[in-house]
Amino acid sequence: MRTRFEVNGKAVEVEVAPRISLADCLRDTLRLTGTHLGCEHGVCGACTVIVNGEAVRSCLILAVEADGDTIVTVEGLSNDDALTPLQASFRKHHALQCGFCTPGMITTTHALLTEEPYADADRIREVLSGNICRCTGYIPIVEAVLDARAHYADEDTSP
Amino acid sequence: MKFPEFDYTCPTSLDEALDLLEKHGDKAVLLAGGQSLMPVLAFRLAAPGLLVDLKKIPGLDTIEADGAGVRLGANVRWCDILGNAALEAAHPLLVKAISHVAHYQIRNRGTVGGSLAYADPAAEMPGIAVTCDANIIVRGAAGERHVKAEAFFLGALTTSLAPGEIITGLHLPAWPVDQRWAFQEFARRRGDFALAGTAVYYNLDAAGRAIDAHIAVIGAEDRPRRLIGAESAVNGRVVNADTIVTAAAEAASEVDPMEDFHAPAIYRRALVETLIARALADAATET
Numbered sequence: 398m399r400t401r402f403e404v405n406g407k408a409v410e411v412e413v414a415p416r417i418s419l420a421d422c423l424r425d426t427l428r429l430t431g432t433h434l435g436c437e438h439g440v441c442g443a444c445t446v447i448v449n450g451e452a453v454r455s456c457l458i459l460a461v462e463a464d465g466d467t468i469v470t471v472e473g474l475s476n477d478d479a480l481t482p483l484q485a486s487f488r489k490h491h492a493l494q495c496g497f498c499t500p501g502m503i504t505t506t507h508a509l510l511t512e513e514p515y516a517d518a519d520r521i522r523e524v525l526s527g528n529i530c531r532c533t534g535y536i537p538i539v540e541a542v543l544d545a546r547a548h549y550a551d552e553d554t555s556p
Numbered sequence: 557m558k559f560p561e562f563d564y565t566c567p568t569s570l571d572e573a574l575d576l577l578e579k580h581g582d583k584a585v586l587l588a589g590g591q592s593l594m595p596v597l598a599f600r601l602a603a604p605g606l607l608v609d610l611k612k613i614p615g616l617d618t619i620e621a622d623g624a625g626v627r628l629g630a631n632v633r634w635c636d637i638l639g640n641a642a643l644e645a646a647h648p649l650l651v652k653a654i655s656h657v658a659h660y661q662i663r664n665r666g667t668v669g670g671s672l673a674y675a676d677p678a679a680e681m682p683g684i685a686v687t688c689d690a691n692i693i694v695r696g697a698a699g700e701r702h703v704k705a706e707a708f709f710l711g712a713l714t715t716s717l718a719p720g721e722i723i724t725g726l727h728l729p730a731w732p733v734d735q736r737w738a739f740q741e742f743a744r745r746r747g748d749f750a751l752a753g754t755a756v757y758y759n760l761d762a763a764g765r766a767i768d769a770h771i772a773v774i775g776a777e778d779r780p781r782r783l784i785g786a787e788s789a790v791n792g793r794v795v796n797a798d799t800i801v802t803a804a805a806e807a808a809s810e811v812d813p814m815e816d817f818h819a820p821a822i823y824r825r826a827l828v829e830t831l832i833a834r835a836l837a838d839a840a841t842e843t
Contacts, residue, residue, distance in 0.1 A: 398564065415564035438598040439591060442661065451635065451664040457594040461564050462609060505660065526746040527659025
Protein backbone atom coordinates (compact mmCIF):
# COMPACT_ATOMS: atom_id res chain seq x y z
CA MET A 398 0.00 0.00 0.00
CA ARG A 399 1.39 3.39 -0.91
CA THR A 400 1.92 6.00 1.77
CA ARG A 401 3.37 9.50 1.48
CA PHE A 402 4.69 11.68 4.26
CA GLU A 403 7.46 14.16 4.99
CA VAL A 404 10.47 13.04 7.03
CA ASN A 405 13.04 15.54 8.27
CA GLY A 406 11.99 18.04 5.64
CA LYS A 407 11.97 15.62 2.70
CA ALA A 408 8.90 14.25 0.98
CA VAL A 409 8.95 10.45 0.82
CA GLU A 410 6.72 7.90 -0.83
CA VAL A 411 6.96 4.23 0.13
CA GLU A 412 5.14 1.02 -0.67
CA VAL A 413 4.64 -1.07 2.48
CA ALA A 414 2.25 -3.69 3.82
CA PRO A 415 -0.42 -2.17 6.09
CA ARG A 416 0.95 -4.02 9.12
CA ILE A 417 4.34 -2.30 8.97
CA SER A 418 4.73 0.17 11.83
CA LEU A 419 6.00 3.68 11.22
CA ALA A 420 9.02 2.72 13.35
CA ASP A 421 9.87 -0.23 11.11
CA CYS A 422 9.27 1.83 7.97
CA LEU A 423 11.62 4.57 9.18
CA ARG A 424 14.27 2.04 10.17
CA ASP A 425 14.06 -0.64 7.47
CA THR A 426 12.69 1.14 4.41
CA LEU A 427 14.14 4.61 4.93
CA ARG A 428 17.28 3.43 6.79
CA LEU A 429 16.79 6.03 9.52
CA THR A 430 17.92 3.75 12.31
CA GLY A 431 18.19 6.46 14.97
CA THR A 432 14.64 5.57 16.02
CA HIS A 433 14.99 2.52 18.29
CA LEU A 434 12.72 -0.40 19.15
CA GLY A 435 12.70 -1.31 22.83
CA CYS A 436 9.35 -2.86 23.64
CA GLU A 437 7.20 -2.56 20.49
CA HIS A 438 4.09 -2.20 22.60
CA GLY A 439 4.06 1.41 23.65
CA VAL A 440 5.70 1.58 27.08
CA CYS A 441 9.43 2.31 26.70
CA GLY A 442 9.63 5.48 24.57
CA ALA A 443 12.73 4.45 22.59
CA CYS A 444 10.74 4.75 19.35
CA THR A 445 9.54 8.31 19.98
CA VAL A 446 9.37 10.53 16.91
CA ILE A 447 7.70 13.90 16.34
CA VAL A 448 4.59 13.78 14.13
CA ASN A 449 2.91 17.07 13.23
CA GLY A 450 4.82 18.72 16.05
CA GLU A 451 3.86 16.16 18.72
CA ALA A 452 5.99 13.46 20.36
CA VAL A 453 4.43 10.05 19.66
CA ARG A 454 5.26 6.34 19.88
CA SER A 455 6.15 5.28 16.33
CA CYS A 456 5.75 1.59 17.23
CA LEU A 457 2.03 2.22 17.71
CA ILE A 458 1.49 4.01 14.39
CA LEU A 459 1.22 2.28 11.02
CA ALA A 460 3.26 3.64 8.14
CA VAL A 461 0.07 3.75 6.08
CA GLU A 462 -1.66 5.61 8.89
CA ALA A 463 1.01 8.33 8.72
CA ASP A 464 0.00 9.27 5.16
CA GLY A 465 0.07 13.06 4.86
CA ASP A 466 1.95 13.62 8.12
CA THR A 467 5.06 15.68 8.86
CA ILE A 468 7.61 13.61 10.74
CA VAL A 469 10.85 14.54 12.48
CA THR A 470 13.16 11.80 13.75
CA VAL A 471 16.25 12.14 15.93
CA GLU A 472 18.29 12.47 12.75
CA GLY A 473 16.28 15.60 11.95
CA LEU A 474 17.31 17.06 15.31
CA SER A 475 21.02 16.76 14.56
CA ASN A 476 23.36 18.44 12.16
CA ASP A 477 26.72 17.45 10.78
CA ASP A 478 28.55 20.54 11.90
CA ALA A 479 28.22 20.56 15.65
CA LEU A 480 26.14 19.23 18.50
CA THR A 481 22.79 20.93 18.83
CA PRO A 482 22.17 22.73 22.13
CA LEU A 483 20.10 19.80 23.43
CA GLN A 484 22.72 17.26 22.36
CA ALA A 485 25.49 19.40 23.88
CA SER A 486 23.61 19.55 27.16
CA PHE A 487 23.15 15.76 27.17
CA ARG A 488 26.89 15.39 26.66
CA LYS A 489 27.77 17.96 29.31
CA HIS A 490 25.57 16.28 31.93
CA HIS A 491 26.46 12.65 31.02
CA ALA A 492 22.82 12.05 30.18
CA LEU A 493 23.53 8.90 28.19
CA GLN A 494 25.63 5.74 28.61
CA CYS A 495 24.60 3.03 26.17
CA GLY A 496 22.54 5.53 24.22
CA PHE A 497 19.65 3.20 23.43
CA CYS A 498 16.96 5.37 25.04
CA THR A 499 18.63 8.59 23.96
CA PRO A 500 16.92 9.24 20.63
CA GLY A 501 13.56 8.94 22.40
CA MET A 502 14.77 11.23 25.19
CA ILE A 503 15.97 13.81 22.65
CA THR A 504 12.80 13.79 20.52
CA THR A 505 10.50 13.87 23.54
CA THR A 506 12.32 16.71 25.31
CA HIS A 507 12.78 18.66 22.10
CA ALA A 508 9.01 18.51 21.57
CA LEU A 509 8.41 19.46 25.20
CA LEU A 510 10.81 22.42 25.32
CA THR A 511 9.60 23.71 21.96
CA GLU A 512 6.11 24.03 23.48
CA GLU A 513 7.11 24.68 27.10
CA PRO A 514 10.55 26.30 27.26
CA TYR A 515 10.04 27.08 30.95
CA ALA A 516 9.12 23.54 32.01
CA ASP A 517 10.38 22.82 35.52
CA ALA A 518 11.97 19.62 36.85
CA ASP A 519 8.58 18.20 37.92
CA ARG A 520 7.11 18.74 34.47
CA ILE A 521 10.20 17.30 32.78
CA ARG A 522 10.01 14.21 34.99
CA GLU A 523 6.30 13.85 34.29
CA VAL A 524 6.85 14.04 30.54
CA LEU A 525 9.83 11.66 30.64
CA SER A 526 7.88 9.10 32.69
CA GLY A 527 7.04 7.56 29.32
CA ASN A 528 10.73 6.98 28.47
CA ILE A 529 12.61 4.16 30.18
CA CYS A 530 16.40 4.32 30.77
CA ARG A 531 18.33 1.39 32.22
CA CYS A 532 21.69 3.13 32.54
CA THR A 533 21.65 6.65 33.89
CA GLY A 534 19.17 6.72 36.74
CA TYR A 535 17.46 9.66 35.00
CA ILE A 536 18.97 12.44 37.15
CA PRO A 537 21.54 13.54 34.54
CA ILE A 538 18.87 13.45 31.84
CA VAL A 539 16.61 15.80 33.81
CA GLU A 540 19.60 18.10 34.50
CA ALA A 541 20.52 18.13 30.82
CA VAL A 542 16.99 19.09 29.83
CA LEU A 543 16.82 21.82 32.49
CA ASP A 544 20.11 23.23 31.24
CA ALA A 545 18.94 23.19 27.60
CA ARG A 546 15.91 25.35 28.35
CA ALA A 547 17.86 28.57 27.94
CA HIS A 548 18.27 27.87 24.24
CA TYR A 549 14.54 27.19 23.75
CA ALA A 550 13.54 30.21 25.83
CA ASP A 551 15.76 32.38 23.65
CA GLU A 552 14.02 31.01 20.59
CA ASP A 553 10.58 31.39 22.14
CA THR A 554 8.83 34.15 20.27
CA SER A 555 5.35 33.44 21.63
CA PRO A 556 3.56 36.42 23.20
CA MET B 557 5.76 -9.20 18.21
CA LYS B 558 5.23 -7.47 14.90
CA PHE B 559 1.60 -6.86 14.02
CA PRO B 560 -0.32 -9.65 12.29
CA GLU B 561 -1.40 -9.15 8.69
CA PHE B 562 -4.42 -6.99 8.05
CA ASP B 563 -5.79 -4.58 5.45
CA TYR B 564 -6.18 -0.89 6.17
CA THR B 565 -8.70 1.65 4.94
CA CYS B 566 -9.37 5.27 5.80
CA PRO B 567 -13.00 6.29 5.06
CA THR B 568 -13.85 9.95 4.68
CA SER B 569 -17.39 9.86 6.07
CA LEU B 570 -19.26 8.25 8.94
CA ASP B 571 -21.65 6.55 6.49
CA GLU B 572 -18.71 5.04 4.64
CA ALA B 573 -17.30 3.75 7.93
CA LEU B 574 -20.66 2.26 8.93
CA ASP B 575 -20.95 0.57 5.52
CA LEU B 576 -17.49 -0.93 5.96
CA LEU B 577 -18.44 -2.35 9.36
CA GLU B 578 -21.64 -3.83 7.96
CA LYS B 579 -19.83 -5.31 4.96
CA HIS B 580 -16.93 -6.83 6.90
CA GLY B 581 -18.68 -7.75 10.14
CA ASP B 582 -16.41 -8.92 12.92
CA LYS B 583 -13.37 -8.93 10.64
CA ALA B 584 -13.23 -5.13 10.83
CA VAL B 585 -11.99 -3.16 13.83
CA LEU B 586 -12.03 0.58 14.28
CA LEU B 587 -8.75 2.50 14.64
CA ALA B 588 -8.76 5.85 16.44
CA GLY B 589 -5.61 6.83 18.38
CA GLY B 590 -4.31 3.27 18.34
CA GLN B 591 -2.88 3.52 21.85
CA SER B 592 -4.94 0.56 23.04
CA LEU B 593 -5.56 -1.31 19.76
CA MET B 594 -1.94 -1.43 18.57
CA PRO B 595 -0.57 -2.98 21.80
CA VAL B 596 -3.37 -5.58 21.55
CA LEU B 597 -2.20 -6.36 18.01
CA ALA B 598 1.45 -6.36 19.09
CA PHE B 599 0.59 -9.06 21.64
CA ARG B 600 -1.38 -10.89 18.94
CA LEU B 601 -4.45 -10.89 21.21
CA ALA B 602 -6.58 -10.12 18.17
CA ALA B 603 -6.32 -10.80 14.44
CA PRO B 604 -8.64 -8.45 12.56
CA GLY B 605 -8.81 -8.65 8.79
CA LEU B 606 -9.32 -4.92 8.31
CA LEU B 607 -8.47 -1.77 10.25
CA VAL B 608 -10.91 1.08 9.62
CA ASP B 609 -9.15 4.35 10.45
CA LEU B 610 -11.54 7.03 11.75
CA LYS B 611 -9.11 9.96 11.48
CA LYS B 612 -10.58 11.51 8.32
CA ILE B 613 -14.22 11.48 9.42
CA PRO B 614 -15.28 15.11 9.81
CA GLY B 615 -16.97 16.47 12.90
CA LEU B 616 -15.59 13.97 15.43
CA ASP B 617 -12.85 16.20 16.82
CA THR B 618 -14.86 19.05 18.29
CA ILE B 619 -15.01 20.20 21.91
CA GLU B 620 -18.03 22.25 22.95
CA ALA B 621 -18.70 23.71 26.38
CA ASP B 622 -21.80 25.74 27.18
CA GLY B 623 -24.79 25.89 29.50
CA ALA B 624 -25.94 22.46 28.34
CA GLY B 625 -22.67 20.83 29.36
CA VAL B 626 -19.53 19.57 27.67
CA ARG B 627 -19.62 17.63 24.40
CA LEU B 628 -16.51 15.80 23.28
CA GLY B 629 -16.24 14.26 19.82
CA ALA B 630 -14.98 10.68 19.68
CA ASN B 631 -11.73 11.68 17.95
CA VAL B 632 -10.87 14.32 20.57
CA ARG B 633 -7.44 13.45 21.97
CA TRP B 634 -6.29 13.79 25.57
CA CYS B 635 -3.87 16.60 24.55
CA ASP B 636 -6.82 18.46 22.98
CA ILE B 637 -8.69 18.32 26.30
CA LEU B 638 -5.64 19.41 28.30
CA GLY B 639 -4.91 22.24 25.87
CA ASN B 640 -8.47 23.61 25.81
CA ALA B 641 -8.59 26.75 27.95
CA ALA B 642 -12.39 26.75 28.26
CA LEU B 643 -12.54 23.24 29.74
CA GLU B 644 -10.45 24.15 32.79
CA ALA B 645 -13.41 26.22 33.99
CA ALA B 646 -16.20 24.30 32.24
CA HIS B 647 -15.26 20.90 33.69
CA PRO B 648 -12.24 20.93 36.02
CA LEU B 649 -12.81 17.32 37.12
CA LEU B 650 -12.57 16.11 33.51
CA VAL B 651 -9.33 18.01 32.93
CA LYS B 652 -7.78 16.78 36.19
CA ALA B 653 -8.68 13.16 35.47
CA ILE B 654 -7.38 13.28 31.88
CA SER B 655 -4.06 14.74 33.05
CA HIS B 656 -3.50 11.34 34.70
CA VAL B 657 -3.89 9.31 31.50
CA ALA B 658 -0.85 7.17 30.63
CA HIS B 659 2.13 9.16 29.31
CA TYR B 660 2.87 12.34 27.32
CA GLN B 661 3.32 10.54 24.00
CA ILE B 662 0.14 8.53 24.50
CA ARG B 663 -1.83 11.67 25.35
CA ASN B 664 -0.90 13.03 21.90
CA ARG B 665 -2.77 10.18 20.15
CA GLY B 666 -5.29 8.50 22.49
CA THR B 667 -8.93 9.47 22.01
CA VAL B 668 -12.21 9.80 23.92
CA GLY B 669 -13.96 7.30 21.65
CA GLY B 670 -11.15 4.78 21.80
CA SER B 671 -11.02 4.82 25.58
CA LEU B 672 -14.79 4.46 25.94
CA ALA B 673 -14.90 1.60 23.41
CA TYR B 674 -11.94 -0.25 24.97
CA ALA B 675 -13.43 0.04 28.48
CA ASP B 676 -10.35 -0.75 30.53
CA PRO B 677 -11.53 -1.00 34.17
CA ALA B 678 -8.97 1.59 35.30
CA ALA B 679 -9.31 4.06 32.44
CA GLU B 680 -10.03 7.62 33.46
CA MET B 681 -12.50 8.53 30.70
CA PRO B 682 -14.99 5.75 31.46
CA GLY B 683 -14.52 6.59 35.15
CA ILE B 684 -15.44 10.23 34.63
CA ALA B 685 -18.31 9.31 32.31
CA VAL B 686 -19.87 7.12 35.01
CA THR B 687 -19.17 9.56 37.85
CA CYS B 688 -20.86 12.40 35.99
CA ASP B 689 -23.84 10.42 34.56
CA ALA B 690 -22.65 11.20 31.04
CA ASN B 691 -24.30 10.04 27.83
CA ILE B 692 -22.32 8.18 25.18
CA ILE B 693 -23.44 8.96 21.64
CA VAL B 694 -23.48 5.95 19.35
CA ARG B 695 -24.24 5.74 15.61
CA GLY B 696 -25.23 2.60 13.81
CA ALA B 697 -27.04 1.62 10.63
CA ALA B 698 -30.34 2.21 12.48
CA GLY B 699 -29.37 5.72 13.47
CA GLU B 700 -28.15 7.43 16.62
CA ARG B 701 -28.73 6.41 20.22
CA HIS B 702 -27.66 7.90 23.54
CA VAL B 703 -26.50 5.44 26.19
CA LYS B 704 -26.13 6.36 29.86
CA ALA B 705 -22.55 5.64 30.87
CA GLU B 706 -23.55 3.33 33.72
CA ALA B 707 -25.45 1.16 31.22
CA PHE B 708 -22.64 1.26 28.66
CA PHE B 709 -19.84 -0.42 30.64
CA LEU B 710 -20.77 -4.05 31.29
CA GLY B 711 -17.47 -5.44 32.57
CA ALA B 712 -13.75 -5.48 31.89
CA LEU B 713 -13.17 -4.53 28.24
CA THR B 714 -16.90 -5.06 27.60
CA THR B 715 -19.47 -2.49 26.51
CA SER B 716 -23.00 -2.49 25.17
CA LEU B 717 -21.78 -1.38 21.72
CA ALA B 718 -23.52 -3.56 19.15
CA PRO B 719 -21.70 -4.86 16.07
CA GLY B 720 -21.57 -2.21 13.37
CA GLU B 721 -21.82 0.70 15.82
CA ILE B 722 -19.41 3.60 16.22
CA ILE B 723 -19.10 5.92 19.23
CA THR B 724 -19.31 9.49 17.94
CA GLY B 725 -19.16 11.48 21.16
CA LEU B 726 -19.61 11.93 24.89
CA HIS B 727 -21.97 14.42 26.56
CA LEU B 728 -21.20 15.48 30.12
CA PRO B 729 -23.88 17.37 32.06
CA ALA B 730 -23.30 21.02 32.84
CA TRP B 731 -20.90 21.62 35.73
CA PRO B 732 -22.14 24.04 38.43
CA VAL B 733 -19.40 26.58 38.88
CA ASP B 734 -19.03 26.19 42.66
CA GLN B 735 -19.35 22.42 42.78
CA ARG B 736 -16.80 20.82 45.13
CA TRP B 737 -14.77 18.09 43.48
CA ALA B 738 -11.61 15.98 43.60
CA PHE B 739 -9.82 13.23 41.72
CA GLN B 740 -7.39 10.68 43.16
CA GLU B 741 -5.72 7.66 41.69
CA PHE B 742 -2.77 5.46 42.69
CA ALA B 743 -0.34 3.47 40.56
CA ARG B 744 3.05 2.16 41.58
CA ARG B 745 4.74 3.82 38.62
CA ARG B 746 3.65 7.08 37.08
CA GLY B 747 1.58 6.40 33.99
CA ASP B 748 0.58 2.83 34.84
CA PHE B 749 -3.09 1.96 34.96
CA ALA B 750 -4.27 2.86 38.45
CA LEU B 751 -4.72 0.09 41.00
CA ALA B 752 -7.64 2.17 42.21
CA GLY B 753 -8.94 5.67 41.74
CA THR B 754 -11.85 7.87 42.63
CA ALA B 755 -13.71 10.88 41.31
CA VAL B 756 -15.98 12.77 43.70
CA TYR B 757 -18.17 15.84 43.58
CA TYR B 758 -20.99 17.35 45.60
CA ASN B 759 -22.81 20.61 46.09
CA LEU B 760 -23.68 22.41 49.30
CA ASP B 761 -27.09 23.45 50.60
CA ALA B 762 -27.71 26.73 52.42
CA ALA B 763 -26.59 25.16 55.71
CA GLY B 764 -23.28 23.98 54.26
CA ARG B 765 -24.31 20.33 54.05
CA ALA B 766 -23.50 18.16 51.06
CA ILE B 767 -26.15 17.39 48.48
CA ASP B 768 -26.13 15.40 45.24
CA ALA B 769 -22.87 13.65 46.10
CA HIS B 770 -21.28 11.57 43.37
CA ILE B 771 -18.54 9.21 44.55
CA ALA B 772 -17.23 6.74 42.01
CA VAL B 773 -14.63 4.01 42.28
CA ILE B 774 -12.40 3.48 39.24
CA GLY B 775 -10.04 0.59 38.58
CA ALA B 776 -10.80 -1.44 41.71
CA GLU B 777 -13.66 -3.35 40.08
CA ASP B 778 -14.24 -4.57 36.54
CA ARG B 779 -15.85 -1.27 35.57
CA PRO B 780 -16.28 2.17 37.18
CA ARG B 781 -19.20 2.45 39.58
CA ARG B 782 -20.84 5.06 41.76
CA LEU B 783 -20.82 3.95 45.40
CA ILE B 784 -24.34 4.71 46.57
CA GLY B 785 -23.66 3.82 50.20
CA ALA B 786 -20.69 6.20 50.39
CA GLU B 787 -22.79 8.93 48.75
CA SER B 788 -25.54 8.39 51.37
CA ALA B 789 -22.94 8.78 54.10
CA VAL B 790 -22.08 12.23 52.71
CA ASN B 791 -25.46 13.61 51.60
CA GLY B 792 -27.15 15.80 54.21
CA ARG B 793 -23.97 16.15 56.27
CA VAL B 794 -21.24 18.70 56.63
CA VAL B 795 -18.16 17.17 55.01
CA ASN B 796 -15.92 17.23 58.09
CA ALA B 797 -13.39 14.73 59.41
CA ASP B 798 -16.07 12.45 60.91
CA THR B 799 -18.12 12.37 57.72
CA ILE B 800 -15.02 11.61 55.68
CA VAL B 801 -13.97 8.71 57.88
CA THR B 802 -17.47 7.25 57.80
CA ALA B 803 -17.92 7.68 54.06
CA ALA B 804 -14.51 6.19 53.27
CA ALA B 805 -15.22 3.18 55.52
CA GLU B 806 -18.61 2.75 53.87
CA ALA B 807 -16.92 2.82 50.45
CA ALA B 808 -14.39 0.21 51.55
CA SER B 809 -17.13 -2.18 52.61
CA GLU B 810 -19.25 -1.43 49.53
CA VAL B 811 -16.54 -1.98 46.93
CA ASP B 812 -16.01 -5.48 45.55
CA PRO B 813 -12.36 -5.31 44.49
CA MET B 814 -10.68 -7.35 41.79
CA GLU B 815 -7.95 -9.76 42.76
CA ASP B 816 -5.12 -10.09 40.24
CA PHE B 817 -1.36 -10.14 39.97
CA HIS B 818 -1.16 -6.36 40.26
CA ALA B 819 -2.76 -6.27 43.71
CA PRO B 820 -4.80 -8.52 46.01
CA ALA B 821 -8.37 -7.54 46.78
CA ILE B 822 -7.55 -6.63 50.38
CA TYR B 823 -4.97 -4.10 49.14
CA ARG B 824 -7.38 -2.56 46.65
CA ARG B 825 -10.05 -2.29 49.33
CA ALA B 826 -7.67 -0.44 51.65
CA LEU B 827 -6.56 1.74 48.74
CA VAL B 828 -10.16 2.69 47.94
CA GLU B 829 -10.73 3.74 51.55
CA THR B 830 -7.59 5.89 51.57
CA LEU B 831 -8.21 7.50 48.19
CA ILE B 832 -11.84 8.36 48.93
CA ALA B 833 -10.84 9.89 52.26
CA ARG B 834 -8.19 11.99 50.52
CA ALA B 835 -10.55 13.00 47.75
CA LEU B 836 -13.31 14.09 50.13
CA ALA B 837 -10.81 16.04 52.23
CA ASP B 838 -9.50 17.67 49.08
CA ALA B 839 -13.00 18.52 47.84
CA ALA B 840 -13.95 19.98 51.21
CA THR B 841 -10.95 22.28 51.33
CA GLU B 842 -11.73 25.80 50.24
CA THR B 843 -9.00 27.03 47.89
